[in-house]
Amino acid sequence: xxxxxxxxxxxxxxxxxxxxxxxxxxxxxxxxxxxxxxxxxxxxxxxxxxxxxxxxxxxxxxxxxxxxxxxxxxxxx
Amino acid sequence: xxxxxxxxxxxxxxxxxxxxxxxxxxxxxxxxxxxxxxxxxxxxxxxxxxxxxxxxxxxxxxxxxxxxxxxxxxxxxxxxxxxxxxxxxxxxxxxxxxxxxxxxxxxxxxxxxxxxxxxxxxxxxxxxxxxxxxxxxxxxxxxxxxxx
Numbered sequence: 001x002x003x004x005x006x007x008x009x010x011x012x013x014x015x016x017x018x019x020x021x022x023x024x025x026x027x028x029x030x031x032x033x034x035x036x037x038x039x040x041x042x043x044x045x046x047x048x049x050x051x052x053x054x055x056x057x058x059x060x061x062x063x064x065x066x067x068x069x070x071x072x073x074x075x076x077x
Numbered sequence: 078x079x080x081x082x083x084x085x086x087x088x089x090x091x092x093x094x095x096x097x098x099x100x101x102x103x104x105x106x107x108x109x110x111x112x113x114x115x116x117x118x119x120x121x122x123x124x125x126x127x128x129x130x131x132x133x134x135x136x137x138x139x140x141x142x143x144x145x146x147x148x149x150x151x152x153x154x155x156x157x158x159x160x161x162x163x164x165x166x167x168x169x170x171x172x173x174x175x176x177x178x179x180x181x182x183x184x185x186x187x188x189x190x191x192x193x194x195x196x197x198x199x200x201x202x203x204x205x206x207x208x209x210x211x212x213x214x215x216x217x218x219x220x221x222x223x224x225x
Contacts, residue, residue, distance in 0.1 A: 034156070043224025
């Protein structure tokens with residue numbers, strides 16, 4: 001697919017938040033587990049609204065969950 | 078493999094099966110009358126209408142059966158809603174499907190311009206519909222596997 005320039009630390013943050021499962025995060029932010037999987041793999045750049053919801057779920061500012069750069073991928077970096 | 082990927086594959090296979098089985102069944106009843114006769118036009122009209130109806134009903138039934146089998150085999154429930162990724166992938170697959178159908182539609186009209194029989198026009202139209210359905214499912218599968 002087209003180059004994804006938005007990366008994230010979702011996998012690491014889930015682990016740091018009592019090993020939250022993908023399904024738990026998906027339920028918190030109102031998406032399916034498949035979407036969390038796609039985000040973690042770096043296969044999908046979320047909408048701004050979803051990005052804010054995810055950051056809010058971790059209680060962190062947006063830039064600590066998502067980053068922008070040439071080598072952006074999911075946390076499987 | 079995720080629910081959406083499996084569903085795309087099931088949809089793809091069922092589209093192909095419905096088209097092939099229905100096509101083989103209707104082929105036997107093609108009228109012997111001249112190619113421009115009312116009987117032939119009625120045949121093609123009913124072909125398209127019944128195929129559309131059969132396709133819709135079969136997809137609904139197969140979808141229900143798939144959900145039941147999915148629940149039994151995985152012990153998971155299917156997603157109850159479509160989120161932004163699902164909608165984006167659906168839009169992309171519709172775009173490819175519509176593009177192919179419009180291309181087929183233009184080809185079908187072109188066949189009339191170059192004085193091909195009405196049968197050719199209908200065959201192109203029906204194949205365009207089939208290809209549009211198949212390509213939509215393939216696009217969905219591709220985007221669910223490779224991302225958007």
